[in-house]
Ligand SMILES: Nc1ncnc2c1ncn2[C@@H]1O[C@H](COP(=O)(O)OP(=O)(O)O)[C@@H](O)[C@H]1O
């Protein structure tokens with residue numbers, strides 16, 4: 001029997017809100033067993049770029065990451081967001097260790113090739129250093145990943161945090177029974193975005209197709225669901241989406257994805 005490992009991706013709207021972040025980190029700190037946290041911070045990066053007079057460009061939910069922008073996201077994801085979360089978890093007795101993909105060569109990627117769109121310094125993941133993560137977990141450290149990978153030749157790259165979470169879950173699946181949680185401000189995949197209680201409790205490959213063609217899965221939910229199925233197709237045991245109450249098991253109202 002493999003040991004269980006939970007990988008939790010925290011949504012951008014939760015990081016932005018001090019109270020919601022504290023509630024989330026309390027619930028995270030209480031999750032039993034081995035765990036890894038992944039965060040982004042896209043909205044915080046856009047806010048800092050605006051303050052610095054730099055325009056933020058997104059295409060299909062991906063940030064066009066030029067040389068100035070990669071510096072901003074390094075400051076925000078690898079610095080401010082990551083270190084605040086690590087410090088707050090230390091206060092909750094979790095021995096958190098903050099990592100970008102460059103630290104310990106934990107996530108190696110390559111710059112996305114230019115086709116119709118040049119995304120700039122955006123990285124597509126090649127490998128996860130599962131040995132390093134296994135070592136950290138075995139010494140009671142809890143890895144906290146930001147949305148940065150590197151190319152092995154000195155360049156940091158911007159990788160969507162949902163993708164980092166699914167690739168870590170996949171990379172760890174041969175060693176652990178991995179469950180991937182996408183924790184955000186909604187109770188799960190909603191039938192009606194205006195009704196936070198109208199949750200689709202189970203989605204499989206067939207119902208996924210219908211939800212897509214009916215336009216129920218839209219915007220930020222599109223890459224998220226793509227990552228969910230990618231994880232399940234690559235040995236991840238379980239994938240769930242929901243709000244913080246899903247983590248402290250105070251509710252049955254969240255979405256479980258199955259093949
Ligand atoms: N059917 C749906 N159910 C829930 N959220 C949806 C749905 N369709 C679109 N969304 C939107 O997707 C958003 C989550 O995606 P995103 O903003 O990228 O989140 P995160 O920062 O957590 O990665 C929700 O805040 C919501 O506005």
Ligand SMILES: CC(=O)N[C@@H](CCC(=O)OP(=O)(O)O)C(=O)O
Pocket residue numbers: 010011012013039040041042043045061062063073122147158159160161162
């Ligand atoms: C390539 C790319 O688009 N990367 C994302 C990484 C941050 C992220 O994923 O943040 P949330 O999870 O808070 O949305 C970005 O820069 O916005």
